[in-house]
Amino acid sequence: MSDLAQYLRELTTLLVPLLLTITCHEAGHGLMASWLGDPTAKLAGRITLNPIKHLDPFGFFIMLVPPHIGWARPVPVDPRYFKNPRTAMFLVALAGPAANVVVGVLCALLFHSLAGLPVTDPNGLSVRILVPIITMAEAGVYVSLLIGAFNLLPIPPLDGSSILARLLPERVAWRYLEFGRYGVLLVIALLIIGNFAGVSLFGAVLFPVVDVAARVLGMPPISNL
Helix, strand or coil, rough: HHHHHHHHHHHHHHHHHHHHHHHHHHHHHHHHHCCCCCCHHHHHCCCCCCCHHCEEEEEEEHCCCCCCCCCECCCCCHHHHCCCCCHHHHHHHHHHHHHHHHHHHHHHHHHHHCCCCCCCCCCCCCHHHHHHHHCCCCCCHHHHHHHHHCCCCCCCHHHHHHHCCCCHHHHHHHHHHCCCCHHHHHHHHHHHHHHCCCCCCHHHHHHHHHHHHHHHHCCCCHHCC
16 A cells, blocks of 8 residues: 555545544533633634644645644633632643543544444445444544643643642642643644654553553554554
């Protein structure tokens, strides 16, 4: 198989799970903020499963290029609407990765349901339809778990930083979160260094977590793929 054909096959398999995962992640943030009294995301039309509402053009372009790591537009949140801003921001941050876990579980249920169906004609139309769906469902498990785990890293402005900030003294937390202006650059730098070094720096931390979660869901560990 040519490199282009392999790329198109990989992209077709990953694109739907990627869009689903980032859409549910961002919608989860907005929904939690709305529940806690902040209407900003709702008024901006961000509590939706329409991926177009959440896509960042450049982040989506980067998503199309291996290793397919992109980003969405952050959901707008106004802490002034919250009765307890620190706790509310903790819950809003947690809602994104929690949505990823839900997507992973649903994809695993779909995978197991379809993979267990009896096959009467291996070359039939039903199989040609089912196989891509099963493949995307399987990819959806790993993509959702990986993105959820990645966002839990305590590097501002990732969700893990807002979660950790709630556990720190308020003055320390604000100083820590101010690092967010450099956090994106740090993440990109680590990805570039890892790519040139031939080592997945984030993978060394994230893959073991995804392995455990995949086993819980009855899926092969990511290390076997």
